[in-house]
Amino acid sequence: MIEVIAKDLRSGVEALGNMIAEASTIVPFTGAGISTECGIPDFRSPGGVWTRNRPIPFDEFVASADARDEAWRRRFAMEPTFAHAKPGRGHRALASFYRAGKTPAIITQNIDNLHQMSGFAADDVIELHGNTTYARCIGCGKAYELSWVKQRFEQSGAPDCTDCADPIKTATISFGQAMPEDAMRRATELAQHCDLFLAIGSSLVVWPAAGFPMMAQNCGARLVIINNEPTEQDEIADLVIRHDIGETLGPFVGN
Numbered sequence: 001m002i003e004v005i006a007k008d009l010r011s012g013v014e015a016l017g018n019m020i021a022e023a024s025t026i027v028p029f030t031g032a033g034i035s036t037e038c039g040i041p042d043f044r045s046p047g048g049v050w051t052r053n054r055p056i057p058f059d060e061f062v063a064s065a066d067a068r069d070e071a072w073r074r075r076f077a078m079e080p081t082f083a084h085a086k087p088g089r090g091h092r093a094l095a096s097f098y099r100a101g102k103t104p105a106i107i108t109q110n111i112d113n114l115h116q117m118s119g120f121a122a123d124d125v126i127e128l129h130g131n132t133t134y135a136r137c138i139g140c141g142k143a144y145e146l147s148w149v150k151q152r153f154e155q156s157g158a159p160d161c162t163d164c165a166d167p168i169k170t171a172t173i174s175f176g177q178a179m180p181e182d183a184m185r186r187a188t189e190l191a192q193h194c195d196l197f198l199a200i201g202s203s204l205v206v207w208p209a210a211g212f213p214m215m216a217q218n219c220g221a222r223l224v225i226i227n228n229e230p231t232e233q234d235e236i237a238d239l240v241i242r243h244d245i246g247e248t249l250g251p252f253v254g255n
Ligand SMILES: [Zn+2]
Pocket: 137, 138, 139, 140, 141, 142, 161, 162, 163, 164, 165, 166
């Protein structure tokens, strides 16, 4: 039995509370687990969307109009889920740290926009996998509202950019697409300049994103991992809380 695993929720919350009180710069890193209580499915989980629908790789999206139509059909099928999701207790707790000036910015693997909705300025949400609540031209980067894309899609299939005629895609990072350089650079800086790094709701297996917790710890930060399931990096953490994220972070909402 590793000492750092909280023996129950109460002792975990207490230990976390002490670390938060002692920290001057808290950097949260979030994955799908923080959004499941908001009704957003974990795409990678067993039985999740990606095990039923193979994700469409970027090169296929670029090469094939049929693939683009299929990608947009799937996205619009998910629209009720994304459009109605509201920030959960985890999002609200992290937004409290942000409002209190303890959290300069947040790193996320999520594409659901819920950190922005909870009160983070868009510039302070470092999205490693992009954002699915709007679209961009893959050529010139022009942004589009999904409602505009949907209207065009229903008339004549997946639309192209009105400026440069390249395909329009959700503003997410697809498989086979390069990681966003600016987001990676900012995430690296954040991980290197904090004294408490909170890895929340991620199994910490997807690289390079999963490298940030270790990077933070190597630079002197304490590392806390909050996840329902064991993660790849529990062994190096200073505290592991294997409980529901909403219940674990609920006590910190409004602090
Ligand atoms: Zn364009």
